[in-house]
Amino acid sequence: MDIRSNEPYWLIKNALTNSYSSLKEDMSAEVLIVGGGITGALIAYKLIKEGKKVVLIDRRDVCNGSSAASTAMLQYEIDAPLHELIEQRGLTCAVASYQNCEKAIFDLKKIVGEIKSDCQFEFKKSVYFSSTKKDVDFLEKEFEARKQHGFKVKWLDKEKLQKLGLIAEAGIESESAAVMDTYKFAGDLLEYCSEKGLTIFDRTELESVKEENESLSAITKSGFKIEVQHLVYCTGYESVETLKEDIVDLKSTYALASEAFRKIPKAFKDHIYWNTSEPYLYFRGTKDGRIIMGGGDENFKNAKKRDALLPKKEKNLTKAFNKCFPDISFELDYSWAGTFGETKDGLPYLGKPDLDKNKHYVLGFGGNGIMFSVMGMDAILNSLHKTPHPYLEYYKFGR
Template sequence: MNLKSGMPFWLIKDGLPYTFPKLGKDIETDVVIIGAGISGALVRYYLINAGIQCVMIDSRTIGLGSTSASTSLLQYEIDTPLHVLTEKIGKEKAERAYHLCDYAIDKLEEIAKKLKLKEFERKKSLWYAAYKKDVSLLEKEFQARKQAGFDVKLLDEKQIQEQFGFKAPLAILSAQAAQTNAYAFTHKLLQAKKGSKLDIYDRSPIVKINTKKNGAVLKTESGFTIKAKKVVYATGYEVVEFIDKKIVDLQSTYAVVSEQYNEKKFWKDEVLIWNTANPYLYMRTTPDGRVLVGGRDEEFHNPDKRNKLISKKTKQLTKDINTLFPYLDFKPEFSWTGTFGATKDGLPFIGIYDRMPNSYFALGFGGNGITFSLIAAEIITDLLLGKKNKDAAIFSFDRV
């Protein structure tokens, strides 16, 4: 599946910082991780730090799937508001899911510092009502988050105008958020190693997987085999090829990055901004003085139809941000589209799938893909070590 198209800013900026070989021999390992994007990279990082032998393999050059198209906003907010999620799965599980995403931001910062990744910045997050009809939704959500212990403030129209310079009837300002560069983060994670070998192979599509009670045998397009005791699927939206029941709806999102500004005269604190529209508009800044705006999602049909809309969506998103912040005079320089998945409850799928023995899944669907991937890495590491994880049930396949 072609997961992105256009010119993702991160790929243009960072290029190919490291290269990896194709698989050119038969190998054996304890764990094989399929998928070398940010999800697989985090799983691998946790596994090698836990002393678990693992091999990673990807069908593409490393990071050139959804990871290079990620806009890399890190928020504890899930696409499903907390008070709505509470109605779906109960207060305890809903609040725990939100707190896990909050924890994940802290943990990602800790890892970024260890890896000396420069592109990790603490931010606040502003979620504003796109329409007056959404005011009651924000009021309910504010109360739910307050009761759950989150550091949030409710801003009225006057406060939004005075502090952030645009008009909206109501907004929730959250103290906890961050932004990063998922593509650079992935490459940093993949440089962590145990011993002298990286054991990472790209451009090696897996064409057949035979899972049994005592392990699995994988065959590549070139005819080489990988024998493993366990398989971790970190293939993201391509998982539909492996799961035989409906768990995700595929959609396309669009993103545009501006030309570089001579002076950083952006909005207050350069907070992450998003709204209540469906699909929602979102925006952030970049360390080198640009503005990123995304949204205008479409239901996924096929890559060709998705890609033909890039020019139209670029114009629409440019108009969207110039309407909100006329003084920016936003001029697009890089634009792209990527495929993402949405689940009914906004939560990822993590852990085991009964119909596939010795298999584990790290599927961080939705707008919280990176924070979900951190959670998945911790849960899967526990499961592989034979430990119980109290949070695994929240994200299990059994909930469908």
């Protein structure tokens, strides 16, 4: 699957920092991870810490799929608003999902510090805003739900938003959020894991999997075999190629990066932004003084149609930015498109589609995918060892 177009800003900024050889012989391990993006890196980190013998493969160069295209806004706020998620999935699952996404931000920061990654991790405040009066009642319900369940939030009226530099009707400011360079972090984490014993092969594509008694034989496209006890798919949106259950609606999404400002505008010094529109828009700054924005999702995943729309999306997204931040001149420097997916409840899928097989999935779909991947890291051992974990219940297949 062609899951992104153009070279995203992060790839241009970092170039190819990590490269590994392809698989050229048969081998064995305890666990095979398929997918070398941020999700695969996090799962590898957890398993290597536990002393597992782990092999990771990727059909591309590592980190060159969705992780390269991510805008990396790290939030506890899920695509499904809390007050609606409570109605859809119940109080316990909904509130716990928000709480554990918030915890995941801080867990991720600890890993960044441990491996000494220069991924420009920065804590921010998140502003969820409405540009139209019709969504203000919706925002008020969401504000009350978050406040009631202990989240640190502030109500921002029109005047307070204008002081930030944003033209909007109302907004919710959340205390816990962050940004980082996902591509750099994922590459650094894989390098760290490699030094600790992880075996990595890129340009190595999984062709088929055969079940033999208690083990699995993963056959690559080049004909080599990897004998393992467990297989963990960290293949993101490409997982639709291996799953029978229809769990995600794939879309095309677009992102822009501005030219670098001499000094990042005040509005983006301490805040990231996203709005109530459908599809929603989102905005963030970078340490090198750029503004990244995205949105304009379309209900198709066709790569040619997606890429053909990029010039039009550049104009529309720039216009939308100027409407929200009229005092900031957004001069386009880079643009790219990618594949995005939404689940029916905005939540991930973790664990085994078939409880009788040792095939595990960590699929952090949606705008909060990185946080979901951190949560998947916390539950992977339970999935391997067939022991209970709340995440394996909340985010199970067939729900």
